[in-house]
Amino acid sequence: xxxxxxxxxxxxxxxxxxxxxxxxxxxxxxxxxxxxxxxxxxxxxxxxxxxxxxxxxxxxxxxxxxxxxxxxxxxxxxxxxxxxxxxxxxxxxxxxxxxxxxxxxxxxxxxxxxxxxxxxxxxxxxxxxxxxxxxxxxxxxxxxxxxxxxxxxxxxxxxxxxxxxxxxxxxxxxxxxxxxxxxxxxxxxxxxxxxxxxxxxxxxxxxxxxxxxxxxxxxxxxxxxxxxxxxxxxxxxxxxxxxxxxxxxxxxxxxxxxxxxxxxxxxxxxxxxxxxx
Amino acid sequence: xxxxxxxxxxxxxxxxxxxxxxxxxxxxxxxxxxxxxxxxxxxxxxxxxxxxxxxxxxxxxxxxxxxxxxxxxxxxxxxxxxxxxxxxxxxxxxxxxxxxxxxxxxxxxxxxxxxxxxxxxxxxxxxxxxxxxxxxxxxxxxxxxxxxxxxxxxxxxxxxxxxxxxxxxxxxxxxxxxxxxxxxxxxxxxxxxxxxxxxxxxxxxxxxxxxxxxxxxxxxxxxxxxxxxxxxxxxxxxxxxxxxxxxxxxxxxxxxxxxxxxxxxxxxxxxxxxxxxxxxxxxxxxxxxxxxxxxx
Numbered sequence: 265x266x267x268x269x270x271x272x273x274x275x276x277x278x279x280x281x282x283x284x285x286x287x288x289x290x291x292x293x294x295x296x297x298x299x300x301x302x303x304x305x306x307x308x309x310x311x312x313x314x315x316x317x318x319x320x321x322x323x324x325x326x327x328x329x330x331x332x333x334x335x336x337x338x339x340x341x342x343x344x345x346x347x348x349x350x351x352x353x354x355x356x357x358x359x360x361x362x363x364x365x366x367x368x369x370x371x372x373x374x375x376x377x378x379x380x381x382x383x384x385x386x387x388x389x390x391x392x393x394x395x396x397x398x399x400x401x402x403x404x405x406x407x408x409x410x411x412x413x414x415x416x417x418x419x420x421x422x423x424x425x426x427x428x429x430x431x432x433x434x435x436x437x438x439x440x441x442x443x444x445x446x447x448x449x450x451x452x453x454x455x456x457x458x459x460x461x462x463x464x465x466x467x468x469x470x471x472x473x474x475x476x477x478x479x480x481x482x483x484x485x486x487x488x489x490x491x492x493x494x495x496x497x498x499x500x501x502x503x504x505x506x507x508x509x510x511x512x513x514x515x516x517x518x519x520x521x522x523x524x525x526x527x528x529x530x531x532x533x534x535x536x537x538x539x540x541x
Numbered sequence: 542x543x544x545x546x547x548x549x550x551x552x553x554x555x556x557x558x559x560x561x562x563x564x565x566x567x568x569x570x571x572x573x574x575x576x577x578x579x580x581x582x583x584x585x586x587x588x589x590x591x592x593x594x595x596x597x598x599x600x601x602x603x604x605x606x607x608x609x610x611x612x613x614x615x616x617x618x619x620x621x622x623x624x625x626x627x628x629x630x631x632x633x634x635x636x637x638x639x640x641x642x643x644x645x646x647x648x649x650x651x652x653x654x655x656x657x658x659x660x661x662x663x664x665x666x667x668x669x670x671x672x673x674x675x676x677x678x679x680x681x682x683x684x685x686x687x688x689x690x691x692x693x694x695x696x697x698x699x700x701x702x703x704x705x706x707x708x709x710x711x712x713x714x715x716x717x718x719x720x721x722x723x724x725x726x727x728x729x730x731x732x733x734x735x736x737x738x739x740x741x742x743x744x745x746x747x748x749x750x751x752x753x754x755x756x757x758x759x760x761x762x763x764x765x766x767x768x769x770x771x772x773x774x775x776x777x778x779x780x781x782x783x784x785x786x787x788x789x790x791x792x793x794x795x796x797x798x799x800x801x802x803x804x805x806x807x808x809x810x811x812x813x814x815x816x817x818x819x820x821x822x823x824x825x826x827x828x829x830x831x832x833x834x835x836x837x
Contacts, residue, residue: 278645279653285642286657289715292675293663295685307678308688350569353562361560376574378769378828380776382797383820386804386813387580388573390589410573413566442559471668473779478805492670493783496677504678511671522666 299508307504319509328484329491329510335401336470336487340517343408344466348458350409351416352424356446358417359424370421376414385478392479399481408475412465419464423457424450463525467518488514578821585818589811606815616816618791619799623775623823625706626713626795631774634714636767639721643729644751658722665719673783676712677701701785705792709781716780717773721766728762729755768831775824796820 291309299305300319302312323329358366388407389398397403432445440448451458473489480486486494492514496507588602610616642661646654664672679685680700687697700708732755740750756763778797781787787794787802794802796816804813 278649282642282645282649282653282657285638286660289660289664291685292679292715293660293667295678296671296675307681307683307685309685310688350566354566356562357560358563363560376570378772378824379578380772380797380820380824382776382778382800383817383824384574384577384581386800386810386817387577387584389804390584390810391573391577391580406569407573410569413570413574417566471670473668473670473783477779489668489670492674493779496674496783507674511674515667515671518668519663519666522662 296508296511299504300512301509302505305503305505305508316505319505320513323506323509323513329488331484332486332488332491333513335485336489336514339401339405339408339476339487340466340469342405343412343469344462346405346409347412347416347465348420348462351413351420351461352446352451352454352458354417355420355424356442356450358421360429370418373414373418377418381411382474385474389478398479399485401480401485404476404479407479408469408472411475412468416461416465419461420454420457423454423460427453460525463521467521470517581814581817581821584811585815587811589814590808602811606812609812610815610819615791615794615799616819619794619796619816620819622706622791622793623795626710626777626781626793627771627774629706629710630713630717631770632767634710635717635721635770635774636763638714639718640725640763642718642722643725644755646726647729661722662719664715665717667716669716669779670783672712672716673780676708676715677784680708680711702789705785705789709784709793712780712784713774713777717770721770724762724766725759728759732758764831764834768828771827771831772824775820775827796823 295309298309298312301315301317302310303314303316303318304312305319357363358370363369392398392400392403392407397406427450432449435445435449436442471489473493476487476490477493480490483494492507492510495510496502585606586601586603588600588605642657646657667675677684681687682697682699682701684700686700690697698704736754737750740754745753776797777795778801781793781795781798782801785793787798796819800813800816800820803809803816
């Protein structure tokens with residue numbers, strides 16, 4: 265092998281490897297996209313004989329599906345709104361005031377962000393049974409809020425640290441209350457941070473399967489994630505086209521919100537970035 | 542330095558009233574998050590159950606659940622399955638693959654980078670249950686993989702039955718690699734260009750630059766990422782549950798699945814919480830292990 269040939273191989277090899285990885289990642293995804301418009305969809309990827317939007321139309325027209333999507337939306341929106349609201353309130357004293365136990369508090373919060381939620385579900389279930397919150401959509405929202413609160417507070421506090429306090433103090437001198445200061449000065453400057461937290465919380469809840477699966481019992485209260493599982497959990501004869509269409513519709517909010525969040529996180533994804541201060 | 546600011550208006554009061562802003566969020570966390578964690582300790586020493594005799598009367602059973610756990614051969618199988626799943630999908634799969642993708646992408650054509658990056662990210666953005674469905678269909682007897690093999694005249698394999706662990710590991714890699722890829726892309730961008738170039742001028746091979754400059758430089762990122770990915774993988778439930786249900790037999794029963802079966806299928810909540818605690822403990826031990834290695 266001449267030096268020149270080797271050089272060419274070195275140039276092409278990374279592209280070839282990336283191509284291969286890309287195809288491996290693409291194939292399972294391609295199936296769900298193609299099957300969703302195939303009137304005779306099968307379990308394996310194949311070129312559809314004709315293209316239809318019937319699968320989507322039927323999924324959208326179904327009442328139970330509409331309800332599942334609506335419930336999912338209410339849960340995720342409710343959670344995101346509560347996390348941002350309560351998180352902002354908590355972040356304020358943590359960011360602006362020298363508290364005695366701030367450091368251990370923040371470390372506890374950080375530790376809680378990484379606990380596997382799976383491990384606390386059994387006692388949560390028992391707790392919900394005893395306080396009559398089992399099979400209650402508001403209960404699911406409350407637990408979701410509690411479990412994503414540590415992350416919300418941690419992120420919002422860091423975002424708030426980067427908002428200078430001078431302007432706020434100037435407003436106080438002019439007679440504004442602390443709350444007005446947050447609402448009129450701090451919050452507007454934190455819009456990117458608030459959006460990031462809201463989007464992450466929303467997506468986390470929208471895509472979560474385990475928590476509602478444990479805490480809900482009545483099929484009429486199931487959000488989209490559970491509905492989808494019910495749909496393909498019963499194996500056997502499955503209408504793959506409709507199943508795929510439901511999956512695509514269910515995945516769309518996550519995809520769109522991820523793309524939106526990219527705008528707010530211009531600085532990429534460094535682990536250091538979010539944890540400074 | 543904004544955190545040090547002391548408001549002018551509240552100088553006369555010892556504690557500014559806005560300290561109370563912390564209360565609503567702390568209250569929610571205490572009731573719905575911290576309290577259940579404490580309950581985990583408590584319930585794991587009881588005979589809590591949903592049916593049968595013990596459902597009527599909650600009794601302390603001391604270490605019974607733990608003794609039962611250590612005597613139970615299926616606990617050992619679940620721990621082993623969890624470790625295999627962790628090692629295969631988190632440590633080797635997501636970390637190494639994420640790093641390889643990030644390093645291969647360095648200095649590549651921008652459009653090409655974006656195309657590959659988008660495909661990998663798609664798996665990450667896709668909700669867990671949709672991932673499970675996509676990968677289930679991919680590995681199923683009449684799924685895409687077997688259709689491809691048949692097309693090339695190769696023997697088809699019942700993937701979900703003969704190598705179920707491999708299928709859930711690959712599914713989790715498909716779902717999670719993008720996170721590591723993003724983290725490593727950011728870390729690689731931080732490696733000073735000058736050092737690499739100087740080494741290149743001195744005649745160092747690419748491999749040498751990778752092992753002596755790049756890897757030591759991003760060591761902290763590797764450890765932090767390893768910890769996050771491990772903890773995240775430890776809790777994976779939906780993906781496995783929907784793809785294999787923990788089977789066939791107990792082949793893919795990881796601790797979360799085992800916990801679910803004991804608590805919600807067999808209604809042994811006390812025993813289930815003892816297993817949860819084991820899961821939490823594994824998370825803590827692994828985190829401490831990573832943090833220790835970070836300090837060295």
